Amino acid sequence: MGEPMTITSNPAEDRAADSGILPFPMDRAAGCPFDPPPRLQAQQQEKPLVRVRLWDGSTPWLVTRHADQRALLGDPRVSADITRPGYPRSAPSNGRNNISFILMDDPEHARLRRMVTGSFAVKRVQAMRPAVQRIVDDQIDDMLAGPNPVDLVQAFALPVPSLVICELLGVPYDDHDFFQRNSSALVKQSLSVEERTAAHGALLGYLDDLMGEKLARPADDLLSSLATRVKDGELSREEAAQMGVLLLLAGHETTANMIALGTVALLEHPDQLALLRDADDPKVIAAAVEELLRYLNVTHSGRRRVALEDIEIAGEVIRAGEGIVLPNEIANRDPEVFTDPDHLDLERDARRHVAFGFGVHQCLGQPLARLELQVVYSTLYRRVPTLRLATEVEKLPYKHDGAVYGVYELPVAW
């Protein structure tokens, strides 16, 4: 084990490697903010299934290869139910931070998920393109009329997806300070369990109040459609509020990080930025978005599952009741699937990426995320051709402690 000792500068990881069980999550290498941790990359080459040690001492399986991740995430013998023994939790929890159907199995999962999937159907979302374009144009107008330099996260990356999801759900955008602050706290794993529980409680209370308003005065929005189901007895008010929290959180936090981190990556790859800025073909723009999703992996804390039965895979047996951790950032760098995987190449076919997950829990908002990113990436750099970092890339505050990766702030000038 001489060679791997030089992989990181983290003594805890190096000691753990010697004892045979690596800690998870692992650290990214300094100066490589877009790449998965070196230990993950080494593991993919050495042993695609291996045990790792989590914060609570549990030792679930780490799965690093694209094919194995797809097979397991698509396997009905694998559960996403966080309440099952052996489920590999990402952080301490008092058990109440249950954000709806993403942590449930079928048939409950399908029953709840199907109540909202229609609103995110591909053709329905594509009809929102003019509205999303207008939001993006307006935000760029406002940004250009304001101070220079500015924090792109606050001036653009957060407002755009927040405005879009607010319109779709029927959440008043005026409340954005409140829900952005609490959403951000909910996914910040360095906060205490009390702080994250308080953030979740605040969001849940807020959505429950909104649900009350929608019950009294239904409008043409997704929360009102849930309110109708509550009235018809198909859904409890608590389930409806939990779904509201999930959609509001997932609807802005992930996309905002893709916008900001994508901008950092593109500014660091000027040839790729030029390619995107000069593209007129929607297919070229769509392909670029898939590659940025593959390359950036803002959901980086490893999807979590627990085996319901013994499962043979990659020469190992995952026993019933054992936890499984599946980080998409390493599957999306699998050289078996993507040639020269650590290279950002907007012209490659990146569509087999698992940035949205795989299996029945695959992101239901992906058509909306794609639409927003296509509009943003094809508009921002064209409207602001002199956009540049107003700090050194090494000084950016990366979200190493976030369930969603990105940058906390992004000072830019033009």
Add this chain to the structure above:
Amino acid sequence: MKVTADQNTCCGAGQCVLLAPEVFDQREEDGIVVLLDEKPPEHLRAAVREAADMCPAGAIAVHEDT
């Protein structure tokens, strides 16, 4: 080629509609797959095969002509 799409298994992620909108659609009320053409013409078959491969729920099956 003959295509089947299982509405019970489908999770409404929409990958198939993105890849082959001439062959797949989604139900208005819950985003679940609707098969528009169970015998797609030659020029759509590569996209249909890709849709089957990309379907996260494994709801699409492709039976090649025998």
